[in-house]
Amino acid sequence: MIRIPFREFETIQKELQRLDSLPKRDVAALMAPLAVPGAKVVLSSAPSLSYLGGVPRLPESCPWPTVDGCELDFIGRLSLSMLNRVAPIDWLPKTGALLFFYYVPGGYELGPPENRAWAVLHVPDLAEPLEDGQPEVSPGLRLPHRNVEFRRINSYPSPERPTVKALELEGREWESYFEICDEMFGSDPKHQIGGFPSPVLSDDMEPRVQLYSHGHSSCAEVREGAKNWRLLFQFDLYSSFGDESEGLSKDDKAFAYFWIEEAAARVANFENVWFSFQETVAAVGLVSAQTGQTLKTYEDVPSMSWPLQR
Numbered sequence: 001m002i003r004i005p006f007r008e009f010e011t012i013q014k015e016l017q018r019l020d021s022l023p024k025r026d027v028a029a030l031m032a033p034l035a036v037p038g039a040k041v042v043l044s045s046a047p048s049l050s051y052l053g054g055v056p057r058l059p060e061s062c063p064w065p066t067v068d069g070c071e072l073d074f075i076g077r078l079s080l081s082m083l084n085r086v087a088p089i090d091w092l093p094k095t096g097a098l099l100f101f102y103y104v105p106g107g108y109e110l111g112p113p114e115n116r117a118w119a120v121l122h123v124p125d126l127a128e129p130l131e132d133g134q135p136e137v138s139p140g141l142r143l144p145h146r147n148v149e150f151r152r153i154n155s156y157p158s159p160e161r162p163t164v165k166a167l168e169l170e171g172r173e174w175e176s177y178f179e180i181c182d183e184m185f186g187s188d189p190k191h192q193i194g195g196f197p198s199p200v201l202s203d204d205m206e207p208r209v210q211l212y213s214h215g216h217s218s219c220a221e222v223r224e225g226a227k228n229w230r231l232l233f234q235f236d237l238y239s240s241f242g243d244e245s246e247g248l249s250k251d252d253k254a255f256a257y258f259w260i261e262e263a264a265a266r267v268a269n270f271e272n273v274w275f276s277f278q279e280t281v282a283a284v285g286l287v288s289a290q291t292g293q294t295l296k297t298y299e300d301v302p303s304m305s306w307p308l309q310r
Helices: 006-021 027-034 080-086 172-182 205-214 219-226 238-244 262-266
Strands: 036-043 073-079 097-102 118-123 146-155 229-236 254-261 274-279
Touching (some): 027 172, 118 254, 205 229, 254 262
Antiparallel strands (some): 036 146, 073 097
8 A cells, every 4th residue: 555645645635626626628629620530440230341350352363461471360351432431531542442461470560671560452342242240260360250330530639649738738628638539439449540549558650650661760850751651540459359358358458550651542552551569468567678667557668759859
């Protein structure tokens, strides 16, 4: 049990009372200019051209992506025509489908470009929607086929972003901020196309993918280049296993993030998609290089500053 001296407790109590007494601004109105449109990917029992898990149904002319002779794991197939009807993303093609792959044992963001352990393929759409619950199970990840559909959302930046810091939220205003952000998904898995990511650890992915994809350069160049990257797909990995996941608590999280430069997406060039992975359980037990302390929970993991500083 942590014991707090009475005087310190009294000071904390007064500060909390002060924050509670502050006039509460209209947080929704403050956040509105920060919103970026996106689409959440939700499970559906209806016939669909889009699904997670199962098999990709590749065109005959398109081989299964591999890395070092190993087949990548298939995540899902998302129809761009379906997306465009419900929640259009202006920088994405309007037709075809995107197939997402990554290699679980080595699918992290680091590594030389020639050994990328992920792939995104732009292929023709299926001729007909598929019924939900197809019998195939994805190799590797063992994800069953689940049909999905899209719903438009307003996506908001995390508290680490300068635009949110500039709002100078205090006290109960932060509660309103998180309530508005949580409304996007409710109890649904946080599968998402476009918009801002839902970071599990630190919200510094655009600078990282800029740095890793284009090589080392000055901080100014990294900051500028980071502005060009867009969230192509956010895959909520642990939520996809549902009750079949073993050894995971409800607080464990693992997200795969696929990123693309907007200019490339506009011309349907998916060859330079980059990948980032964040997982909470991986951080437990590690020793911080900054403090030398053991990281007991993912909240202890230090974040890179946004944007990168000189």
